[in-house]
Amino acid sequence: MKIGLYRATTLTTLLICAYTAVICGCRSDPETDGSNGSSGVVVAVPHGYMARLEQVHDGRMIGFGPFVGYYFRPEDPGDLSRLRFVCFNENRFYSSDMPDGARLYAGTAVRVTLPRSDGVIPAQDRINPVFFGEAPEAWRDTRPEPRDEFVHFHSCYDAAGPVHTGYWIRHVAVSDFTYDMGGRVGQESPLYHRVHKGPDRDFARIVEFDRGPKRDD
Numbered sequence: 763m764k765i766g767l768y769r770a771t772t773l774t775t776l777l778i779c780a781y782t783a784v785i786c787g788c789r790s791d792p793e794t795d796g797s798n799g800s801s802g803v804v805v806a807v808p809h810g811y812m813a814r815l816e817q818v819h820d821g822r823m824i825g826f827g828p829f830v831g832y833y834f835r836p837e838d839p840g841d842l843s844r845l846r847f848v849c850f851n852e853n854r855f856y857s858s859d860m861p862d863g864a865r866l867y868a869g870t871a872v873r874v875t876l877p878r879s880d881g882v883i884p885a886q887d888r889i890n891p892v893f894f895g896e897a898p899e900a901w902r903d904t905r906p907e908p909r910d911e912f913v914h915f916h917s918c919y920d921a922a923g924p925v926h927t928g929y930w931i932r933h934v935a936v937s938d939f940t941y942d943m944g945g946r947v948g949q950e951s952p953l954y955h956r957v958h959k960g961p962d963r964d965f966a967r968i969v970e971f972d973r974g975p976k977r978d979d
Contacts, residue, residue: 803863858945871929919974
């Protein structure tokens with residue numbers, strides 16, 4: 763499957779706001795996915811981390827996030843090209859064998875713009891995945907080093923939907939656990955894997971196009 767993209771230029775940076783994370787990290791809304799909703803557990807989000815980033819891009823505002831359990835901050839306050847992030851198991855959304863609210867990952871996100879390709883960016887759902895086997899090689903070639911650790915791309919979005927500027931994400935696990943979407947997927951799923959402390963090279967190899975949250979989120 764070929765997915766097309768439209769032209770984007772280098773992002774200028776303007777950090778605007780943070781919101782409560784209500785959308786699954788690199789997946790869809792927990793209510794849509796059938797999770798049990800909020801448990802009341804409050805995670806200890808580090809100072810300066812936020813669930814949603816917005817920045818000026820080619821004269822337009824583009825957003826990144828929110829995703830359930832993910833919180834970001836720029837490595838340099840004036841530059842959104844590199845982010846730090848933490849990921850928590852909010853509502854046990856990612857792992858059934860870790861406590862609600864446990865920290866699962868820390869890591870780095872590096873901004874890139876994917877090159878042009880034929881077709882149309884998928885936007886029918888909130889999150890629209892393109893697995894590596896279907897993704898153009900030119901997209902995969904944009905991964906930062908070490909490339910075997912930056913294996914997951916998540917796009918930004920504007921008012922019209924997903925754009926081809928986004929972030930390659932390097933997940934570093936803080937402990938061992940099972941990534942099974944809170945028990946909602948089994949071993950046959952490409953998302954399912956046993957995670958070991960350190961860089962998660964088995965994280966799902968997917969290019970994801972994000973349409974953005976609902977306007978009233």
